[in-house]
Every structure is written in structure tokens, then in C-alpha cells.
Amino acid sequence: MVAPVRFQIHFHGPFRVATGSAADGLNASYDEENPLPASSLKGLMRAHAVRPLRLPEPLVGEVFGDRWNRTPWSWTDAEITGGVGRIRTQSRIDPRTHTVADGAMFTSGELWPAGASFAIVQRDAVDPDRIELHQAVLIAAARAITALGSDRRRGLGWVSVVPDRPWDDHLHALLTTHRSPR
DSSP states (O other): OOOOEEEEEEESSOBBOOOOSSSSBBBBBBBOOSSOHHHHHHHHHHHHHHTTTOHHHHHHHHHOSSSSSOSSSEEEEEEEEEEEEEEEEEEEEOOOTTSEEEEEEEEEEEEEEEEEEEEEEOSOOOOTTTOOOOOHHHHHHHHHOOOOOOTGGGOOEEEEESSSSOOOHHHOOOHHHOOOOO
């Protein structure tokens, strides 16, 4: 087993991984006990391995798991440090009356942490000749993340994800040889 790969998340604004249910006057809320679960981190990294990294599906399945095989890696929930919870209200203005349109007000909870960290730990055997490739995929996918959580195309969840290991020419070359053509 290899040492865990650890990551720091630097938040450039608030975020919300929605619970899928309303709570205390909010249309969308986050889980205060676990605001950034491992499943969200893994899913986001997998999506970035496919696009924008353009890694072939067999390699993505080998690293992140697929319907036939589970991933040999285990993600931890993010450990959030500091921060403040807040409420965001969005509305749509009726162009005719210049007031909030009926049923068009939406309130949601969001969190702006001081920072966060998570780790990826090897849980199953990986061919020793493939460990370095797996780690390159994990590090590159995490570094590619620029936003996480709900409404990330609307200004929420802007982040930088920084691994504990440097990205170098060797890892770049290793990953480049496995990328799909455009």
C-alpha cells in the first residue's frame, strides 16, 4: 500500500453541496455535519478525468471504478476548517410589474470555509506498474477542479485544489501518453 495522497482546498467564495431537501425556511440546504462528502469529491474528480483531461474510459474505470470493478482507492470526507454559514436569496423580476414574480424567490444556505482538506487512500491492490499512473490521474483530476457543489456555473463554489505532491514533467508525460485524442 502506498501513502495517502492529501489535498488542500482553497475556497474563493461560498459553496453548497445541497442535501436535496428544504430546511428551516430554505429551499436548498447543506449538511452542517458533513458539508463536503467523499462521494461529491470522487464524482467531481471522475468527471474531470473524463473532461477536461480526456482520459479513456478504461483508465477512468480502473482508477475510479466502474460497473464491473470497484475503485482501489477510498476518498475521505473533506475536513472543513473555520468559515461562516450564510443565506443566499435569488429572485426573478417580472418585467411587467417590476416586482418579484410569483413563486420566483429561492433561498439557500451556503458555507464559506477558511479551507478544507481530504485524502485518497489505497484500499485494494493495484498493479505496482500502474500505481504511479493512478496517482497521476488522481492528482491531475483534483488540480483540474475549479468549482464544486451546487450552482457552480452561477458563481458558487470557486476553489483551487492543491495536492501534497508536486506536479512535474514526469507525471505530465505519463498522463499525456494515456490521453484520448481530441
